[in-house]
Amino acid sequence: MTKRIVVIAEHFNGRLVPVTFELLACALEIQRFRQVPISVVILGDRVEDLAHEIAGASGLEVIAIQDPDLITYNGEIYKNILGEVLPELSPVCICIAHTGQGWDFAPGLAVRLGAACITGVERLFEEDGRICFTRAIFGGKLVADFRVASDPTIITVQPGSFKKASFEARTLGSVILRTVSYQSRQSRSLGIKRAKEESSAVTEADVVVSAGKGIGRKENLEIIERLAALFPKSAVAGSRSVCDSKWLDRNRQVGLTGASVNPRLYIAAGISGASQHIAGMRSSGFIVAINTDPNAAIFNVSDVCVVEDLTAFIPVFIEACEKSNA
């Protein structure tokens, strides 16, 4: 049977999400090392139109599997369907998004298929005739290269890591439609809920001063506030850990599951620089990081690195600033 690279498309609220096209780009890169066809699989209650959209844009074969119970994503149904369909496709590699959906079903699916599983893949390359995958470890302080012993491999791909694929539309692509019915036995989806609409307090500011767990205790937020007060149109924000600890309100969280900001200046104080945090601030105009750890990941995305204890450094900086203004 022909082996293939398989992409599992992701959609939400009736639309394809951008990472789907990044998965296609990832599959094209894999194809440079493993010359086998790419097939796309999309699951949902009504996904024929989305399947045509992918086929039209990519010229690839798209397998649309419709199940009336998949009104929203359900991990159990996904694993049941994919557990049956994928072996028929003899995949060498299965590309899934590293999102709240993909990350939910990929590891379990890997166990079911006897596949290797690598989550949060950011890059891939070939070495000694094998494909290797790079992912962040230790909150982004280091990266690790992984390789696998045998097919198939499931990877979940970090959104934003591959540039949206561009295809010269040579062929029109094709859609294979299948209808199945796998009721979930152990779980029941009850729908998607919008969390309380919280207007973000940090997206409008010119300068964002952001506190991480490195501030040590809640009382030290005062230092962060004093630093922010030096700048007009500034706001205090924080990492998820700081908001999880209830030191700051949730609407001040920057990152993947918080606000995306792009102020002129972003100051990260005591933030390690995990990829989920960086996802929300990497496009800031100028980035200054203050951290005691010279290897902190935040320094890799910073313009200026200050290796200092923030509780000691920030007061000195404030004083220098006030002196020069006097």
Next chain:
Amino acid sequence: MKILICVKQVPESDAAIKMDDCARWIRPEKSISYKMNRFDEFAVEESVLIKEAFPGTRVDAISVGPARAAMVVKRAIGMGADNGVHVETGDHGYLNPLIVASLIAGYARDRQYNLILTGIMSEDAMHGMVGPMLAELLSLPCATSVIFEKISPETETIRVEREIKGGYRDTLELKCPAVLTIQGGINKPRYPSLSNMLRAKHQKLVTIVASPDDRPGPREEVMRVSYPQKSRSGMVLEGGREEKAARLLKILREKTLI
């Protein structure tokens, strides 16, 4: 009710970690201090909250790892878990998540847990795989990134909300027994109490020495670790504290940012 809570020991986030000699993982150094994985603290707290809400509930904490990992099992007891289990593996550096999941599954299989909790991921390896793999190995339903849960003992179900992306939650109901991976922020983890820590100190953990035969062969392996590429200039300010402050001020002035 019986709850199993899976905890992992990880280096402190400001630990000066270095690669080992063949750059295969980090060097286990005496100078590194370790702690309980932060996401696991939320999971332990959640299990203790359930225990408080449903009297008669028993919470067992389990950790797979080298001898030093016993410390986080003790900490879980300090936070309110009743018993501790340590699956001892020796200090190999990197432990493959399927191996960890298999070892936990081996322990949990015939012990009738109603609920198994893990953190959403570990802060060091960041795979987020042990929970969902464990569920699959035990043929249990699983929900990841759980930010809210409510148990209905009458129907033996659990309602959960999963955080799927900023602002959206996926709600679902699972049949118990089930596996949940807990996202940070679901609660406020308590500090271990003095009386519990004293109990933890004297309580014997169940220690299981993992033999290589218990483990499936790894399907993927780490080739090497390295420092990530920088995406910006990353100018490091030199000198004393005052000099650095003056330098930073000058740079921000030149860029008219202050």
